[in-house]
Amino acid sequence: MDLIIRNISLFFGENLDYIDKGYIVIENGRIKHLGGGDYNGRYDGPIYEGEGILACPGFINAHTHIGDSFGKDIGVDSNFESRIHPIHGIKNKILEKSEREHLIKFMRSSAISMTRNGIVVFADFREGGLQGIDQIKEATSGLSIKSIILGRPEYYYDISRDFYENRKFPPDVLELISNILLFADGLGISGANENTDNSLKEYRQVTQRKSLKKKFLIGIHASESFETEKKSITITGKSEVQRIIANLLPNFIVHLTNASDVDIELVAKKKIGIVVCPRANGTLVVGVPRIARMLSYGCCIGIGTDNIMINSPDMFRELDYIWKLTRTIEHRPISAREILKMATVNGGKILGINSGAIMAGMSADMMFIAKNNLDISPMHDPHTSIVHRANANSILSVMIDGKFVDGDEF
Numbered sequence: 001m002d003l004i005i006r007n008i009s010l011f012f013g014e015n016l017d018y019i020d021k022g023y024i025v026i027e028n029g030r031i032k033h034l035g036g037g038d039y040n041g042r043y044d045g046p047i048y049e050g051e052g053i054l055a056c057p058g059f060i061n062a063h064t065h066i067g068d069s070f071g072k073d074i075g076v077d078s079n080f081e082s083r084i085h086p087i088h089g090i091k092n093k094i095l096e097k098s099e100r101e102h103l104i105k106f107m108r109s110s111a112i113s114m115t116r117n118g119i120v121v122f123a124d125f126r127e128g129g130l131q132g133i134d135q136i137k138e139a140t141s142g143l144s145i146k147s148i149i150l151g152r153p154e155y156y157y158d159i160s161r162d163f164y165e166n167r168k169f170p171p172d173v174l175e176l177i178s179n180i181l182l183f184a185d186g187l188g189i190s191g192a193n194e195n196t197d198n199s200l201k202e203y204r205q206v207t208q209r210k211s212l213k214k215k216f217l218i219g220i221h222a223s224e225s226f227e228t229e230k231k232s233i234t235i236t237g238k239s240e241v242q243r244i245i246a247n248l249l250p251n252f253i254v255h256l257t258n259a260s261d262v263d264i265e266l267v268a269k270k271k272i273g274i275v276v277c278p279r280a281n282g283t284l285v286v287g288v289p290r291i292a293r294m295l296s297y298g299c300c301i302g303i304g305t306d307n308i309m310i311n312s313p314d315m316f317r318e319l320d321y322i323w324k325l326t327r328t329i330e331h332r333p334i335s336a337r338e339i340l341k342m343a344t345v346n347g348g349k350i351l352g353i354n355s356g357a358i359m360a361g362m363s364a365d366m367m368f369i370a371k372n373n374l375d376i377s378p379m380h381d382p383h384t385s386i387v388h389r390a391n392a393n394s395i396l397s398v399m400i401d402g403k404f405v406d407g408d409e410f
Contacts, residue, residue: 002027003402006039008050009371009382011057013359014345016337018382024055026364029401033360052372053396054379056340056386058120058365059315060347060356062275063219063254063304065125066139067132069106071309100135107139114313115145115409117392118367120400121347121355122313123148123304125188125219125254129176133183144400144409146365148351150188150219151180157196159235168198174206181210186217189248192240193228200247217351218250219275223259225286239263245270252350254304256294257287264290268297273350276342279321280306288325292332302347315343320388336387364402369394 003026010019012034023039025032033043114122126132126149133151140147153176157167169177180187187203189195195203207216222240223229232240241263244250252273256264267274276289294301303322305313319339327333348356355365369386371377373394376385398405 002032002043002045004039004043004045004047005050005055006047008053008055010034010055010358011340011382012036014341014357016057016340016345016357016383023050024358024364026402029364029403030354031358031360031362031364034358050368052370054369054371054382054386055358055366056118056369057344057356057358058367058398058400059118059343060302060351060353061114061119061122061305061313061315062252062302062347062350063125063277063306064110064122064313065127065307065309066107066110066122066313067103067124067127067135068307068309069110070103074309104135104139107136108143110308110313111140111143111145111147112409115143115398115400115405116395117314117316118395118398119145119313119315120365120367120398121146121148121351121353123150123188123217123219123351126151126184127154129153130179130183133180137183144398144403144405146353146355146400148186148217148353149184150186150217151184152188152190153177153180156190156194157199159193159196159232162196163235166196166198168196169202174202177203177206178210181207181216184216186219186251189218189220189250191221191224191228192243193232197243197247200244204248215352217252218248219252219254220244220248220250221254222256223263224255224257224281225284226258229258241266245272251352252302254306255281255289257281257289259290261293264294264299265297268294268299271300273300273302273346275302275304275347275350276322277304277306277311277318278325279318280304280311282321283310288329290330291322292326292330292334295334295338300346300349301342302350303343314392316391319343319386323387336381336383339387340383364399366399368396368399370396 006023012019019036022036024034025043155173254275322339344356355363371379376389379385
């Protein structure tokens with residue numbers, strides 16, 4: 001049986017075209033048909049009245065670390081390396097001392113918080129090997145939000161010591177990577193500076209062998225800070241991006257806060273997605289990603305809220321920050337529509353999922369905004385209203401796979 005929503009405003013298709021009055025027909029969790037104007041009555045099923053409501057694609061949070069939810073704002077004034085380095089950072093030390101039940105409790109809270117903020121899908125770089133994957137699956141069990149789990153082994157190199165020897169992974173680590181891909185959606189790798197050229201190649205090779213049966217994603221951090229970029233160039237003679245593309249060729253790269261024009265152009269030519277996390281970059285004092293510049297090269301850009309230890313998983317704040325910051329720093333305004341596409345359509349494309357747009361055949365993953373909400377009414381420019389005025393209080397309901405989310409999740 002179909003579910004019909006009529007007399008509703010909506011952002012239609014990959015260009016997020018605004019339709020003031022239309023209808024949406026949903027069947028088996030997917031959008032079956034939609035259009036502008038009055039509902040024509042051709043479909044049978046319960047009818048919901050959408051007068052005064054705007055249907056927007058649900059947000060896709062394309063980069064998170066929700067395993068750090070236990071450590072909100074710890075070490076807030078510490079430097080970049082001491083807070084998040086995968087080996088000697090503050091978060092790693094706390095993780096080692098934390099009880100499993102506490103970690104899962106706060107991870108679950110973050111997943112629920114994301115849903116309440118209109119996020120329907122999140123992609124998590126999951127540390128901790130197989131145990132880390134088990135934790136996130138337990139934390140999200142029974143929740144509606146969709147998770148893309150990108151695992152990794154806790155095994156790192158240091159290019160200051162290991163680059164010239166170009167070490168490979170030991171056999172047991174290669175086996176662990178292979179086993180991770182049995183339970184995860186791909187790999188979320190720390191960065192080039194924690195890998196030799198050979199280990200980056202081995203990540204790709206293991207994934208390619210496994211991809212004969214299932215398509216896996218590879219994501220990696222790069223050029224987040226000036227210091228990590230300088231370290232790569234000084235020791236290897238190449239930027240992080242250049243080493244990553246030569247040896248790993250991932251589906252997407254996270255940050256690129258300090259990437260050069262040469263690197264941005266290289267990423268664009270290879271059609272590798274970029275996921276920016278501007279508020280996290282600001283919190284860590286590592287710079288501002290040049291989003292307008294990336295767009296000028298034709299890059300596909302998604303948005304992530306990053307590490308919950310340093311940043312709230314709130315995409316509304318992220319959109320507002322990007323909209324205003326790019327105008328101030330780059331002096332090249334990015335339209336609100338383009339920014340909203342980054343948080344929805346582009347995120348879906350980068351992650352290779354059937355979500356992020358309201359169009360026939362897509363998963364019915366949407367949030368329903370009250371157009372008369374005090375913060376956004378009167379709505380003269382719908383895209384701008386969502387990008388820099390809307391918030392969680394503007395949301396009436398969230399739908400994931402054609403089902404309204406309610407109860408503790410919302």
